[in-house]
Amino acid sequence: MQPQAWQLEWSDKLSVGIDDIDAQHRHFIELINDLNRAILDRMDLTEIRHRMQVILDDAAQHFAHEEALFAASHYPDADEHTKRHRQATTAFMRIMTRLSDNHTESEWIEAGLKVKQLLVEHLITEDKKYRDYFKAHKQAAAS
Ligand SMILES: [Fe+2]
Ligand SMILES: [Fe+2]
Numbered sequence: 001m002q003p004q005a006w007q008l009e010w011s012d013k014l015s016v017g018i019d020d021i022d023a024q025h026r027h028f029i030e031l032i033n034d035l036n037r038a039i040l041d042r043m044d045l046t047e048i049r050h051r052m053q054v055i056l057d058d059a060a061q062h063f064a065h066e067e068a069l070f071a072a073s074h075y076p077d078a079d080e081h082t083k084r085h086r087q088a089t090t091a092f093m094r095i096m097t098r099l100s101d102n103h104t105e106s107e108w109i110e111a112g113l114k115v116k117q118l119l120v121e122h123l124i125t126e127d128k129k130y131r132d133y134f135k136a137h138k139q140a141a142a143s
Contacts, residue, residue, distance in 0.1 A: 006040065007033050008116065014123060016131040017138075021069070024062045025123055031055045032116050039112040048108060052096055055115065059089065066127075073137055075130060084126045091118055 008029045015022050035051040063085040070078035095111050095118075 006036050008120065016127055017135055018069075021066065021127075024065065025127070028055070028058065028062065028119060028123070031058060032119060036112045036116060039108050042105065045108075048112075049096075049099075052111075052115065055119070056089075056092055056096070059092065059119065063089070066130075070130070073134065075133055077129065077133075081126060081130065084122060088118055088122050 010026045010029055014025060016025070031051070031054060035048070035055060038048050038051050063082075067078065067082055067085070069075075070081065075081070092115060095114050099108065099111055
């Protein structure tokens, strides 16, 4: 089936070369697609809010996982990256609290797009930055 224009697709270009992180990123993309599907299908707001909360909880776990990995591997930009995680979480929570039951459909769609943009941008720009470090680190450990 042809993916819808709003759907995100996993591709190897998104890979950071660490299997469990890639699996978590893939899962993220699925959850974001689920949220946007709920918005476009006009599911009730309780369901949409629930899907947002699932993403937020998943993001918190995922960010903690990455941060533990940075600490274990002495990643030099850990502090900066951790700061980006805090910023993304705050921005996400702001999007959620701004929405209430009487918002219009277009505002919900906008919120869904913002969530998508926020997390995907983090993945593409910030998470990509540690890929090369871990690639070199892994090779160094293997040699
Ligand atoms: Fe990540
Ligand atoms: Fe990250």
